[in-house]
Amino acid sequence: MATSTVEETLKKLNKYFSEKLETYGATAQGVDYNGPDAQRLRFEVLSKIIEPSRPFTVIDYGCGYGAFFDFLTTRNWQFEYYGVDLIEKMVITARELHKDFPNAHFTTDEKELPVADYLVAGSIFNIKMECPYDEWQQMVLDTLRRMNDLCSKGFAFNMLTKYSDPERMAGRPDLFYADPLFFFDFCKRNFSRNVALLHDYGLYDFTILVRKDL
Numbered sequence: 021m022a023t024s025t026v027e028e029t030l031k032k033l034n035k036y037f038s039e040k041l042e043t044y045g046a047t048a049q050g051v052d053y054n055g056p057d058a059q060r061l062r063f064e065v066l067s068k069i070i071e072p073s074r075p076f077t078v079i080d081y082g083c084g085y086g087a088f089f090d091f092l093t094t095r096n097w098q099f100e101y102y103g104v105d106l107i108e109k110m111v112i113t114a115r116e117l118h119k120d121f122p123n124a125h126f127t128t129d130e131k132e133l134p135v136a137d138y139l140v141a142g143s144i145f146n147i148k149m150e151c152p153y154d155e156w157q158q159m160v161l162d163t164l165r166r167m168n169d170l171c172s173k174g175f176a177f178n179m180l181t182k183y184s185d186p187e188r189m190a191g192r193p194d195l196f197y198a199d200p201l202f203f204f205d206f207c208k209r210n211f212s213r214n215v216a217l218l219h220d221y222g223l224y225d226f227t228i229l230v231r232k233d234l
């Protein structure tokens with residue numbers, strides 16, 4: 021089977037997600053979820069990293085059109101939000117949708133981000149296309165290190181789980197089914213003693229919370 025490097029894959033993903041956005045607009049399907057319920061449930065789990073009793077800052081890494089901002093807004097929490105995405109069209113759409121919210125900031129350039137209290141990354145590693153498993157996994161680890169450097173209190177991310185139905189996984193070599201125990205161990209050894217692995221919310225994925233401020 022033909023393979024692609026990580027760089028080639030990220031270019032293909034740019035095209036893939038831009039087309040989704042063009043077809044479905046700023047909706048859950050426009051960022052490749054099955055529907056709004058799965059997106060919302062994932063946001064609920066990711067947001068467990070946040071302690072909202074005081075105003076906070078948060079980076080949404082791979083923000084798409086900024087749906088996590090809308091989720092946080094419905095909670096009536098006080099926060100400053102920084103969304104970053106690889107794809108210019110996503111960022112342009114996100115900016116336009118949130119232009120009336122002074123606490124919403126969007127960029128394609130990671131270097132423009134401040135260090136925030138928290139960082140969340142929702143479903144950004146799921147599609148690896150033809151990239152070899154180990155190379156994609158290495159890219160994920162490199163990205164987790166950068167995410168760790170971008171926040172002071174903690175971060176949360178989710179990925180598809182390798183504990184999915186074997187028949188389902190066999191038919192989707194384009195998806196990255198990660199080993200939750202490997203990533204739990206990596207986060208524990210590299211980032212913090214306080215790490216939670218949540219694998220109990222009924223989807224084919226898991227979430228890891230890395231808390232730095234206990």
Ligand SMILES: C[S@@+](CC[C@H](N)C(=O)[O-])C[C@H]1O[C@@H](n2cnc3c(N)ncnc32)[C@H](O)[C@@H]1O
Nearest residue numbers: 037051052082083084087105106107142143144
């Ligand atoms: C499945 S969508 C999810 C969007 C959003 N997090 C949500 O839950 O609604 C994944 C998004 O992550 C972005 N993405 C993937 N890898 C990224 C990276 N390394 N840096 C920035 N954005 C990335 C993609 O461009 C895409 O918009």
